[in-house]
Amino acid sequence: MARRRSYRLVRPNPQKTISDADTILPTPSVCRQFTSRAGGIFSTAQAKRASQDSGSVTTVVIDAGHGGHDRGGIPGQRIAEKDMTLDVAQRLKRVLAASGYRVVMTRDSDVFVSLGGRVAIANSYPDALFVCIHFNSAKRMGAGGIETYFYSRESLPLASAIHYFVAGGAPSSNRGVRRRGYYVLRKTNIPAVLVECGFLTNPTEAAYAQNASYRQKLADEIAAGVRGRNSVSNALTTTRVATGESIPLQPYIDQTKVAKSERHRSKRSHKKSARRKKSSSKPAESKTKAASKDQEG
Numbered sequence: 001m002a003r004r005r006s007y008r009l010v011r012p013n014p015q016k017t018i019s020d021a022d023t024i025l026p027t028p029s030v031c032r033q034f035t036s037r038a039g040g041i042f043s044t045a046q047a048k049r050a051s052q053d054s055g056s057v058t059t060v061v062i063d064a065g066h067g068g069h070d071r072g073g074i075p076g077q078r079i080a081e082k083d084m085t086l087d088v089a090q091r092l093k094r095v096l097a098a099s100g101y102r103v104v105m106t107r108d109s110d111v112f113v114s115l116g117g118r119v120a121i122a123n124s125y126p127d128a129l130f131v132c133i134h135f136n137s138a139k140r141m142g143a144g145g146i147e148t149y150f151y152s153r154e155s156l157p158l159a160s161a162i163h164y165f166v167a168g169g170a171p172s173s174n175r176g177v178r179r180r181g182y183y184v185l186r187k188t189n190i191p192a193v194l195v196e197c198g199f200l201t202n203p204t205e206a207a208y209a210q211n212a213s214y215r216q217k218l219a220d221e222i223a224a225g226v227r228g229r230n231s232v233s234n235a236l237t238t239t240r241v242a243t244g245e246s247i248p249l250q251p252y253i254d255q256t257k258v259a260k261s262e263r264h265r266s267k268r269s270h271k272k273s274a275r276r277k278k279s280s281s282k283p284a285e286s287k288t289k290a291a292s293k294d295q296e297g
């Protein structure tokens, strides 16, 4: 693990313009704000716990988004998100199993699994990690990029490591790490991360996603993040490049307190539509909304 080659820091490449008007890139002020309000991101106990599980067999619960009647994405979308998420999840399963992890799949075929069912599976493995695989979609074809979500503070190192590798390894733009109260992240009692592996409505990213070797690359990078989760530096660092021993904690945008009107403006339409169908894996957009959405899926 420690000998992995250095990666460049994940940051927006000026040549890969993020054209999505809704995108706000992570800024240090966002992080400082959260850090000071929360009184520091990591406790000593958390750091100790994180370092202790290396060496023992770790269980990873892999959650392929959508499935069955729930295709994912927006209405009329050509590529079914559920097929891409399952393929990446199955590749990830193989990579992690080969690295000695115990892997549990919330689904391993084209079936519908409720959000409650997914969470129940995850929570039945109290020492596990939970990784949800999704692809994004938007009405505007130009929207693109990789984003990684987490909710609980103990999930941030895992989110940082996964995002660091996936966004660093993918040619797509970096939409950053984001904290948001999605149901599957909020209701799980274990470190939980949701990766949006690119926009299937973006012609370039859709072409990547349809390429098996690219999906393998995504799986490899997510696995690298899982393996590297305990090497995430303990504080926001100014280090611009990871050393063999450490992965920089990623700055993130806290979207848990975004005003409702703002959130709706920035909402991608597929999520609204998915919520109507009670089939989205990500129905809970905020604590307020979540209360009424807990039964979904």
Ligand SMILES: [Zn+2]
Pocket: 065, 066, 072, 073, 081, 134, 135, 136, 281
């Ligand atoms: Zn999805």
